[in-house]
Amino acid sequence: MHGDTGIATSGGERLAESLELLADMGRDFARSLDIEVTLQSALTRITEYLGAEGGALFLLEDDETTLNCQCCVGAANITGLTLRSDHGIIGRCVQNNAGDIVRDVASDPSFDGSVDTKTGFTTRSILCAPLSVKAERIGAIELINKHGGDGLFDDSDLTLLQVLCSSAALAILNARMASELVEQEKTKRELELAAEIQRSLLPAEPIGPYPIWGLNIPARTVSGDFYDFFELDDGRISFCLGDVSGKGINAAMLMAKTASLYHCLGKTETRPGKLLARLNEEICDTATRGMFVTLVGGIYDPKSMTARIANAGHEPPLKRTPEGLYESFEAEAPPLGIAVAIIPEDGYPEFDIRLDGGALYLFSDGVTEGKLANGKMLGADGVCKILDENSDMSLAKRLRSVVAGLDRGGDLHDDITILGIDSRTEELSTGQGGGKYAPAAPIVPRLEYAIPARAARLRDVRHAVRRFLEDLGYDGTHVPDIVLIIDEACQNIIRHGYGGDSDQWIEIEVALEDFGLVILLRDFADPVDAAEIEPRDLDDVRPGGLGVHFMREIMDEISYLPREGDYGNILRMVKRATEN
Amino acid sequence: MEHSIRDEASAIVVELAGDVDLESSPSARTILLECVGKGKSVYVDMARVTYIDSSGVASLVESFQSARAGGSGFTLISVSEEVMRVIQLARLDKIFTIHDNLDAARQAGD
Numbered sequence: 001m002h003g004d005t006g007i008a009t010s011g012g013e014r015l016a017e018s019l020e021l022l023a024d025m026g027r028d029f030a031r032s033l034d035i036e037v038t039l040q041s042a043l044t045r046i047t048e049y050l051g052a053e054g055g056a057l058f059l060l061e062d063d064e065t066t067l068n069c070q071c072c073v074g075a076a077n078i079t080g081l082t083l084r085s086d087h088g089i090i091g092r093c094v095q096n097n098a099g100d101i102v103r104d105v106a107s108d109p110s111f112d113g114s115v116d117t118k119t120g121f122t123t124r125s126i127l128c129a130p131l132s133v134k135a136e137r138i139g140a141i142e143l144i145n146k147h148g149g150d151g152l153f154d155d156s157d158l159t160l161l162q163v164l165c166s167s168a169a170l171a172i173l174n175a176r177m178a179s180e181l182v183e184q185e186k187t188k189r190e191l192e193l194a195a196e197i198q199r200s201l202l203p204a205e206p207i208g209p210y211p212i213w214g215l216n217i218p219a220r221t222v223s224g225d226f227y228d229f230f231e232l233d234d235g236r237i238s239f240c241l242g243d244v245s246g247k248g249i250n251a252a253m254l255m256a257k258t259a260s261l262y263h264c265l266g267k268t269e270t271r272p273g274k275l276l277a278r279l280n281e282e283i284c285d286t287a288t289r290g291m292f293v294t295l296v297g298g299i300y301d302p303k304s305m306t307a308r309i310a311n312a313g314h315e316p317p318l319k320r321t322p323e324g325l326y327e328s329f330e331a332e333a334p335p336l337g338i339a340v341a342i343i344p345e346d347g348y349p350e351f352d353i354r355l356d357g358g359a360l361y362l363f364s365d366g367v368t369e370g371k372l373a374n375g376k377m378l379g380a381d382g383v384c385k386i387l388d389e390n391s392d393m394s395l396a397k398r399l400r401s402v403v404a405g406l407d408r409g410g411d412l413h414d415d416i417t418i419l420g421i422d423s424r425t426e427e428l429s430t431g432q433g434g435g436k437y438a439p440a441a442p443i444v445p446r447l448e449y450a451i452p453a454r455a456a457r458l459r460d461v462r463h464a465v466r467r468f469l470e471d472l473g474y475d476g477t478h479v480p481d482i483v484l485i486i487d488e489a490c491q492n493i494i495r496h497g498y499g500g501d502s503d504q505w506i507e508i509e510v511a512l513e514d515f516g517l518v519i520l521l522r523d524f525a526d527p528v529d530a531a532e533i534e535p536r537d538l539d540d541v542r543p544g545g546l547g548v549h550f551m552r553e554i555m556d557e558i559s560y561l562p563r564e565g566d567y568g569n570i571l572r573m574v575k576r577a578t579e580n
Numbered sequence: 581m582e583h584s585i586r587d588e589a590s591a592i593v594v595e596l597a598g599d600v601d602l603e604s605s606p607s608a609r610t611i612l613l614e615c616v617g618k619g620k621s622v623y624v625d626m627a628r629v630t631y632i633d634s635s636g637v638a639s640l641v642e643s644f645q646s647a648r649a650g651g652s653g654f655t656l657i658s659v660s661e662e663v664m665r666v667i668q669l670a671r672l673d674k675i676f677t678i679h680d681n682l683d684a685a686r687q688a689g690d
Contacts, residue, residue: 455603462599462631480631480662484669487633491602546634546670553669 018160021049022167029171039168040071043141046164047073050157052127052143058083058090059131059139059172067094067139074144076119088112089126093140099129099162101153127153129161131169138169191221191249198222198252201259203229211302212239213395214419217403217503224251225364225417226259230266235302238266241362241419242295243314245335250291258283258293258336272297272310273347276336280312280348283337292337296362305355305423310348312336315365318380322357322424324391326384329353355423359395361387363402366414370406378406395422396450400505404524404567445472447510453494453502453523458487465510472512481554482517482575486510488547489521489571497525497569516556516576524568528560583611591621591653593682597628600636609639616647616654621690623682627658637670644676655690657682 032038047055054074058067069081089110103125105111128142214227229239240262244251269275298309313335316328333348370378390401399418447468451457462483469479507522557574581604586593592615600608615622647654655677667673679685
């Protein structure tokens with residue numbers, strides 16, 4: 001502090017007292033649970049300490065055109081009083097963001113006597129200082145009429161008030177930010193609950209080979225997209241994929257409604273065109289604000305490998321023949337929720353799609369209009385290319401490959417939803433049973449499992465691997481060791497590949513070949529440096545380092561395979577069968 | 581993962597239970613470091629730990645190092661076979677002080 005400031009020149013005792021007041025106030029603010037109460041007591045102490053007859057604390061309203069008296073001390077209670085923020089001495093203090101001493105208000109043209117007239121109080125002199133943090137103006141404190149002496153505030157009073165005001169301003173700003181955070185946190189929790197309910201509307205992942213599989217990745221916490229499939233009594237499967245216009249909570253609620261209606265009505269109305277007409281009526285009845293739903297609904301018959309679909313204004317479904325030719329099916333009717341009258345008496349137009357060993361894909365525009373890492377749109381062509389590259393993989397893997405390259409980093413992307421129907425399910429399944437397309441080669445027991453890359457899902461992986469190995473009666477190596485290294489390898493993908501929890505996938509394949517146990521882990525992260533799996537010094541106990549050490553200790557071979565398609569890594573680990 | 585803490589006059593007994601994995605090891609780490617920070621001998625009862633991975637082992641190592649730096653004891657007790665296997669894989673079985681149970685640890689003066 002410079003020697004010419006009021007505090008220093010008024011003697012050591014005063015300085016010590018001032019600092020004590022400042023420290024006390026700072027402590028009160030830090031502990032404060034209720035900023036309004038703390039401000040009142042701070043103002044009282046400031047007014048007493050500086051020997052003023054009265055004091056008032058004004059806060060600038062959100063529109064910045066009015067000042068509102070938050071609390072006051074002294075003869076006249078003006079709490080709640082509002083003033084124009086460019087008016088009077090306090091207005092000038094706020095506008096100029098500078099403190100002021102007015103020794104005789106009568107000679108200051110800015111002084112507004114109307115408050116005195118109302119309150120019956122006589123203002124002679126004023127000391128005021130702004131409440132502000134950097135350029136952000138919050139309000140001001142005004143003290144009126146000094147007791148004793150010549151009744152005038154001096155420079156040291158102003159300096160002290162300015163210091164106290166800075167401390168108060170910071171406390172007010174902190175309290176405002178804290179309450180905003182609390183509010184945000186509350187909204188976030190509510191959204192997460194809503195998202196949980198939404199996820200429960202999606203079908204459970206089928207166990208074992210199944211002709212239909214889908215996935216949904218919400219852009220925000222909640223989704224405006226949905227898909228569903230469920231088996232009818234006659235063995236046919238009802239399926240749908242829809243996209244509600246707009247984003248956010250209103251789209252999510254209409255999504256929940258449409259999905260529930262489909263699931264409920266779809267069990268009895270098995271003609272897709274009729275079903276969509278019923279949905280249209282229901283949604284038209286209640287849809288508001290011009291929201292609508294595009295949807296493809298249908299019935300798949302695994303025996304005849306035929307899907308009968310109806311399309312309400314949705315992206316054309318894409319059929320891929322076993323020869324790799326594509327055919328798309330444009331919508332011939334408008335989305336649901338526009339109008340009842342425009343739909344023909346017998347419902348939305350239906351058409352049959354014969355799959356004959358091929359597959360049918362339904363997706364939302366979040367897939368085709370999704371951006372790749374290079375900024376380009378994936379497009380229907382991009383979808384076809386990925387499907388071609390991955391044509392001999394299981395349906396689930398193909399769908400995950402399609403969405404793998406889409407950029408989910410920004411806030412701009414749309415909900416991503418894709419559903420596939422594969423008429424070759426049995427041929428592709430490599431599990432026991434085989435069916436008529438079973439390969440002639442001996443059946444290799446195999447576990448295929450996939451999780452979103454989240455720490456909380458590792459328990460599921462451990463459980464699945466343990467059960468698979470125990471069911472096989474696997475006795476090659478201690479089962480917990482295999483469980484551990486698969487967990488460790490998944491952790492490395494989460495931590496180093498995806499940089500933490502992510503909605504991207506980890507695919508796990510465990511196969512018991514005659515020469516031993518082969519573990520494949522596939523991710524969709526950026527390519528890793530093979531040095532990552534080099535053994536490290538044991539002193540390096542960071543989880544990554546220690547985990548790799550475990551993998552090296554237990555497994556006989558660890559290597560990265562050449563990448564499939566444009567994304568990701570495949571880690572292959574082998575535990576050779578012991579020769580007994 | 582669950583845990584319980586018994587704060588005695590001269591020692592703290594922390595019981596961990598369930599899976600100490602990538603999801604739960606950050607909280608295991610916080611709990612153990614807080615206990616070690618009190619300057620008393622810490623006994624970690626591992627009887628009901630069903631699974632531990634490298635991140636869980638790392639949190640034990642960090643707490644062990646912190647206790648050492650502060651001159652207090654850090655002892656693992658009732659370590660199950662599964663958990664012991666992982667500690668051995670990490671070659672930490674000779675580094676950690678490990679006893680069958682609390683009485684044995686106290687008798688040994690650890």
